Amino acid sequence: MINLEVPKKAGALINQAYQAAAEVFRPISRKYDRAEHTYPSELDMFAALLDGLNSSGEGGAGAAGVRRSGSDDSAKGNRNGANLNVVLGTIEMCWGDVGLLLSMPRQGLGNAAISSVATDEQLERFSGMWAAMAITEPAFGSDSAAVSTTARLDGDHYVINGEKIFVTSGERADAVVVWATLDKSKGRAAIKSFVVEKGTPGFEVVRTEHKLGIRASDTAVLRFENCRVPRENLLGTPEIDTKKGFAGVMQTFDNTRPLVAAMAIGVARAALDETRKILTSAGVTIDYDRPANSQHAA
Numbered sequence: 001m002i003n004l005e006v007p008k009k010a011g012a013l014i015n016q017a018y019q020a021a022a023e024v025f026r027p028i029s030r031k032y033d034r035a036e037h038t039y040p041s042e043l044d045m046f047a048a049l050l051d052g053l054n055s056s057g058e059g060g061a062g063a064a065g066v067r068r069s070g071s072d073d074s075a076k077g078n079r080n081g082a083n084l085n086v087v088l089g090t091i092e093m094c095w096g097d098v099g100l101l102l103s104m105p106r107q108g109l110g111n112a113a114i115s116s117v118a119t120d121e122q123l124e125r126f127s128g129m130w131a132a133m134a135i136t137e138p139a140f141g142s143d144s145a146a147v148s149t150t151a152r153l154d155g156d157h158y159v160i161n162g163e164k165i166f167v168t169s170g171e172r173a174d175a176v177v178v179w180a181t182l183d184k185s186k187g188r189a190a191i192k193s194f195v196v197e198k199g200t201p202g203f204e205v206v207r208t209e210h211k212l213g214i215r216a217s218d219t220a221v222l223r224f225e226n227c228r229v230p231r232e233n234l235l236g237t238p239e240i241d242t243k244k245g246f247a248g249v250m251q252t253f254d255n256t257r258p259l260v261a262a263m264a265i266g267v268a269r270a271a272l273d274e275t276r277k278i279l280t281s282a283g284v285t286i287d288y289d290r291p292a293n294s295q296h297a298a
């Protein structure tokens with residue numbers, strides 16, 4: 001049987017995340033929703049605190065808190081404690097504001113990718129970097145296997161060509177983890193992820209999008225034109241294993257999809273809380289014994 005009770009040991013983290021959502025996020029939420037594309041500078045100090053939580057291995061409230069397993073199989077174990085903490089913290093923070101959580105430095109999806117598949121040397125080299133994730137392209141949305149951005153090995157560099165859209169923190173982040181294919185003829189197995197740092201020649205932030213919601217977080221369009229990236233910036237192995245598919249890059253989704261679900265739960269809970277407040281202030285009492293469709297005020 002699945003136990004849906006929150007573990008007692010997570011109580012302190014949940015309380016801290018709730019306090020941060022209530023005292024840090026909510027007071028500035030409307031300000032940065034109206035000031036679209038303006039970076040919330042108030043988050044810098046808070047992000048430093050999260051860095052400490054994540055480095056402890058206990059997990060905080062961001063993608064960087066998802067820890068990778070050791071290279072030795074014997075060192076691998078149940079990681080649910082840390083991962084569950086990240087999910088619970090994310091729920092509380094998104095009760096405060098999703099856009100501000102997505103704007104947290106060094107908590108991007110690219111950081112989750114680095115945590116998931118980087119080598120020990122890469123983990124150390126990219127430590128402290130804020131990394132966005134670039135997957136979606138103009139020709140496809142949810143089908144990640146349809147990546148058409150290419151990466152061609154040329155000496156000690158990969159040459160990347162393509163365009164990416166809907167990149168969260170694409171303008172603000174220090175680097176972007178780009179999904180590209182080494183060989184289109186070999187299908188999804190040839191898709192690899194590359195860390196491309198800002199300022200690399202051939203890497204351009206084309207624009208940031210105007211949105212209807214989550215406006216505190218920037219969403220960018222990126223273009224790569226003969227962008228030369230050091231070959232050691234390829235995350236994981238360069239070998240194309242058609243039997244394994246693109247399991248390496250998909251590890252990122254394994255770690256971050258629960259966070260997306262947690263964001264939805266946090267927003268839904270906030271919406272229910274606000275609905276109750278509005279109904280209460282209007283003198284409407286919710287009767288949970290009556291069908292919802294007979295209570296039109298709600």
